[in-house]
Amino acid sequence: MIPLHWYLWLSAVVFMVGVAGFLTRRNIIIMFMSIELMLNAVNMSLVSFSRYLNDMRGQVLVFFIIAVAAAEAAIGLGIIIALFRNKVTAHVDEANEMKG
């Protein structure tokens, strides 16, 4: 059986890829995808802990996260489309009207 820490390393790497992607890329679609990466990295760790501890609650929680993430993705895409309609760009640096 593959030991737990392998899963956790994978999860951490995927999460860090997501973080790095979110922080470095300017394209809002890519950033959005990075967020999804982070979410799924967390899901992965939850599932692995669940399997390791023989406790199904972790997997139930993952289903919740997936459901919420689906809703979030719908809203996020809606925001992206609204932004694109107004700015005709997907570059986040151009949407900085909310500065103080």
Add this chain to the structure above:
Amino acid sequence: MDNYLLIPFLPLAAFLINIIFGRNFIKDNAHWVSIAAVVAAWVISVMTLVEVIGGRTINKDLYTWIVSGTFRASVGFLIDQLTAVMLIVVTTVSSLVHIYSVGYMHGDKGYYRFFSFLSLFTFSMLMLVMANNFLQLYFGWEAVGLCSYFLIGFWYEKKSASDAGKKAFIVNRFGDFGFGLGVIMIFVTLGTLHYEPVFASVNSLVGETVKVHLLGLEFDLITFIALLLFCGAVGKSAQIPLHVWLPDAMEGPTPVSALIHAATMVTAGVFLVARCNPIFNLSPLAMNVVAVVGAVTALFAGTIALVQNDIKRIVAYSTVSQLGYMFLACGVGAYSAGIFHLYTHAFFKALLFLGAGSVMHAMAGELDIQKMGGLKKHMPVTYWTFLLASLSIAGVPGLAGFFSKDEILWRAYASGPLGHVLFALGALTALLTAFYSFRIIFVAFHGKFRGTHEQEHHLHESPRMMTVPLLLLAIGAVASGWVGIAPLLGGGEHFAEFLAPVVGHAKGHGTHAEEWAVMIGSVILGFSGIAGAAFVYLRRSTIADTLCQRFSFIYQLLWNKYYVDELYDYIIVKPTFWIAKNVIVGVTDGKIIEGIVNGVPGLIGRFSLWLRSLQTGMVHQYATVMAIGAFAVIAMVLLW
């Protein structure tokens, strides 16, 4: 007499009814409420006087107003001989003035307001004279001042009227400040504010001194208290140096001048000194101050009255002058003579004012006597009553003013060496009084009419509502003095005897010969004043103009009222405005208040401006900060 509470509270009820319902419901019937109340108060006052003459007095606390530690203030009433006299003076003049006002104020848009305030004034004045403690006296004192302010500025659309109201109020502040301190001093030293214990124990203060740290000087305690109280009297009774407000107060409606600024409120100062006679008697210095201020004011105001042309102002200066007489009497210890003059003066001076009002009514508001003339045949009632009042004030034997003024002059003369000087001032004033009073008569009522043609066409005797009070007051101007005829003339001096339980007997000695000399001298002076006025003004000769030109310096000085107003303008009003403009507006308001008000938001604004720069609107920066924060928290949890 058991109804004595109704005396002040009926006018108060009239005030409340008129002020609440006057504007919308009572309107032009406001006088019914007020007159009914004040006439009822007069009836009860007369009954009270009868009982007081019978020997019954009342001193009763009705209600405990304030209790704080050892301080105890109550609402209470004292009705003794002095109060009874004041009640009669106040309610009689007030009733007649109320009735007169029905004619005089007819058609004024503030009709109900006028009667409300008149009633409120009557209430306040009655509270003042009926008080049995200093705090209630102070309440009445301030309340009459407030009513005076309301009524001087009654025609508030007129700038000069509202200014005069403010002036009266502010000048009185100076006096009342001293008065208030005096009351506080009495409480601090004697621990009570009731007349009875204060007057009973004031003896124990003889010889004590008080140190005023501000000045670094030590004063005799009783003198200090007496002079502080006298400060209030000086303000209210328009004595030097606080006399400046009274002539300006003539901006108010004439019935107000008659009631408040001649007969009642301005005499409150004399009443105060007479009421506090146990305090004043213990301080010869304070007594001398009172007498000297009175005598000097009498002469001072009399000289100003010589040259003024405004009929009401002449009478106003005459009032100041006569009030000076009253203080002169009090100052030489002849309180009953002072109160006697107060009482007779109320009648003839109210009559002079109401007569002047009647003239103004006929002349469509004209006040300049030089523009009148020959009014005698157009307004006979006004003329004859005015003449009687003038004869009375001039001291023609047999009339009220003669008895009271002669009493004062004699008491002044008999009081000692200083008294001789004061007597000389008073006698000179008597001459001036007769002169300026008859100057009005001869210039305004005799000769040819000098106004416009329209005014002449408009001339008429005033309606009966106005002439009847004139006639009734004329009776007072003639007969009110008969209660105090000196023993020398075969009288019983009933007035002085009546008041003796409160104010004591006047001291001082003199021979009958001296008393005759004083009396005859003052009569001669009165008649020579009248004759002088007749000589100068009756034939419209050029003597007056010649004199004015010859002595133009003196004339200018008198015409400008000794430049006292200008002096105050320079030493008080202008510096105050300067301070207001440069310190209050420039520093306190501009720098301190606005500094705080604008500075606090400014500071917050500047801080938030700096804080705002954190919010760049760049998603990556937010995300970076968030990530760093998250790592920091995790690091803390793991590594702690």
